[in-house]
Amino acid sequence: MTDRVGHPGGLRLHDTMTGAVRDFVPVQAGHASIYLCGATVQGLPHIGHVRSGVAFDVLRRWLVAKGYDVAFIRNVTDIDDKILNKAAAAGRPWWEWAATHERAFTAAYDALGVLPPSAEPRATGHITQIVELIERLIDGGHAYAGGGDVYFDVLSYPEYGALSGHRIDDVHQGEGAATGKRDQRDFTLWKGAKPGEPSWPTPWGRGRPGWHSECVAMAHEYLGGTFDIHCGGMDLVFPHHENEIAQAKAAGDGFAQFWLHNGWVTMGGEKMSKSLGNVLAIPAVLQRVRAAELRYYLGSAHYRSMLEFSETALQDAVKAYTGIEEFLHRVRTRVGGVVPGEVTEKFAAALDDDLSVPIALAEVHTIRADGNRALDAGDHAGAMAHASAIRAMMGILGCDPLDERWETRDETSAALAAVDHLVHWALEGRAQARANRDWAQADQIRDRLKEAGIDVTDTADGPQWSLLDGDAK
Numbered sequence: 001m002t003d004r005v006g007h008p009g010g011l012r013l014h015d016t017m018t019g020a021v022r023d024f025v026p027v028q029a030g031h032a033s034i035y036l037c038g039a040t041v042q043g044l045p046h047i048g049h050v051r052s053g054v055a056f057d058v059l060r061r062w063l064v065a066k067g068y069d070v071a072f073i074r075n076v077t078d079i080d081d082k083i084l085n086k087a088a089a090a091g092r093p094w095w096e097w098a099a100t101h102e103r104a105f106t107a108a109y110d111a112l113g114v115l116p117p118s119a120e121p122r123a124t125g126h127i128t129q130i131v132e133l134i135e136r137l138i139d140g141g142h143a144y145a146g147g148g149d150v151y152f153d154v155l156s157y158p159e160y161g162a163l164s165g166h167r168i169d170d171v172h173q174g175e176g177a178a179t180g181k182r183d184q185r186d187f188t189l190w191k192g193a194k195p196g197e198p199s200w201p202t203p204w205g206r207g208r209p210g211w212h213s214e215c216v217a218m219a220h221e222y223l224g225g226t227f228d229i230h231c232g233g234m235d236l237v238f239p240h241h242e243n244e245i246a247q248a249k250a251a252g253d254g255f256a257q258f259w260l261h262n263g264w265v266t267m268g269g270e271k272m273s274k275s276l277g278n279v280l281a282i283p284a285v286l287q288r289v290r291a292a293e294l295r296y297y298l299g300s301a302h303y304r305s306m307l308e309f310s311e312t313a314l315q316d317a318v319k320a321y322t323g324i325e326e327f328l329h330r331v332r333t334r335v336g337g338v339v340p341g342e343v344t345e346k347f348a349a350a351l352d353d354d355l356s357v358p359i360a361l362a363e364v365h366t367i368r369a370d371g372n373r374a375l376d377a378g379d380h381a382g383a384m385a386h387a388s389a390i391r392a393m394m395g396i397l398g399c400d401p402l403d404e405r406w407e408t409r410d411e412t413s414a415a416l417a418a419v420d421h422l423v424h425w426a427l428e429g430r431a432q433a434r435a436n437r438d439w440a441q442a443d444q445i446r447d448r449l450k451e452a453g454i455d456v457t458d459t460a461d462g463p464q465w466s467l468l469d470g471d472a473k
Contacts, residue, residue, distance in 0.1 A: 014354045016259040017163050021354050026228050032068040033223045037232035040077040041101040042086050045108045046280040048265035048272035053114045055262045055303035056231045061396045062351050073222045074117040076102055079124050079208055108282040112295045113398045121218045127200045129217040130209045134189050142250040145204040147180025148192025154185045157246045164238035173239055187243050189213045212243035226254030234261040263306040284466040289318050292399045292406040296321040303355055325401035327368045331387040335380045340395055341388030364393050427463050
């Protein structure tokens with residue numbers, strides 16, 4: 001097809017199922033259907049949680065730019081063992097706990113410019129569809145009830161393990177021992193009611209859905225039995241996505257034609273820890289950098305690669321984004337208003353090659369450098385052409401500096417930048433004091449920062465800071 005951005009050529013995506021980059025050919029011409037496994041709303045989101053939202057928002061924007069009508073579904077898991085346990089520990093109703101953290105995730109997505117999904121179904125709103133799916137599996141001999149629960153019979157589906165590469169003899173569901181299971185490799189579709197837990201009526205007794213059944217039912221409800229792309233974090237390949245495939249295929253659905261998985265955000269080579277949530281929660285990070293800068297950082301690596309977080313890497317991204325922003329402001333000031341134009345061929349080729357954002361960003365910075373040279377030489381027409389291309393390209397990446405939502409060069413942004421500079425200056429003095437074993441001086445610096453409303457957390461990546469709320473000072 002010839003796309004709306006004016007560049008012929010097809011999109012190629014890496015499919016986890018085949019382990020290869022394949023031509024994207026939609027089930028329905030001109031239409032792209034995408035399902036993204038969304039949040040289990042058990043706690044506050046940190047930057048590791050929202051990376052998939054940013055990565056696959058770029059996919060969606062690129063498909064739209066190429067002329068596709070996109071249906072994008074992102075679910076919310078609002079009933080789960082972790083939600084129930086955390087709500088109980090906090091002495092709060094489970095539904096309030098889930099709703100509170102669902103709003104926090106929505107706020108984080110919105111803050112980073114992630115487009116709202118076409119629909120955002122909750123598991124508890126689709127009990128009927130989940131029950132119907134389980135009934136189809138029981139009727140087809142792929143599931144059975146036992147001890148109040150319902151399980152999927154893994155051995156009834158010969159292709160189990162095709163996505164993850166797991167051999168059937170090595171499968172461990174991580175669910176622990178269950179008296180109603182015929183085989184410990186089987187996984188739970190429905191959990192029988194327990195005292196004090198929410199439950200719904202079914203033909204096999206009251207209970208609540210298991211994690212793996214909800215996405216299959218909701219994908220079928222909104223996208224049909226066969227759809228184009230299923231997205232999620234690489235940690236979901238097994239068992240979650242493997243178990244989704246088994247259910248959908250056993251029930252007779254074609255299910256996803258492509259499987260895309262994003263890498264983790266890591267620290268010290270390890271998956272981001274919840275213990276760092278106070279520092280790397282979205283509101284805390286947005287005290288140190290602007291939302292567009294954080295979006296640029298989270299989207300700058302290839303979606304399939306690991307993104308190793310460090311304060312240095314974050315600040316490097318800020319400098320890169322600011323360089324683009326400053327060029328656009330120079331053109332607007334000296335030449336006039338900049339209207340988004342067309343992306344360059346190199347940019348389009350990069351995104352068509354499995355969303356190679358690092359190569360696409362390299363092209364953006366090449367065009368920025370060329371545009372600055374044109375502006376310095378008095379070539380206003382050339383500078384404007386480069387600026388228009390940059391607005392188009394950065395818009396597809398979701399962080400066009402001249403988009404009205406990112407126009408934040410105000411006193412608040414300037415103040416945050418100044419605070420960040422001063423805090424890092426103070427932390428360098430604290431680090432030097434500690435190196436000199438002058439613990440009193442190091443403690444004094446930390447105490448003075450706390451008096452100013454700044455909390456310092458020592459991590460393996462060095463000290464990180466965030467603003468205290470008024471009650472914590």
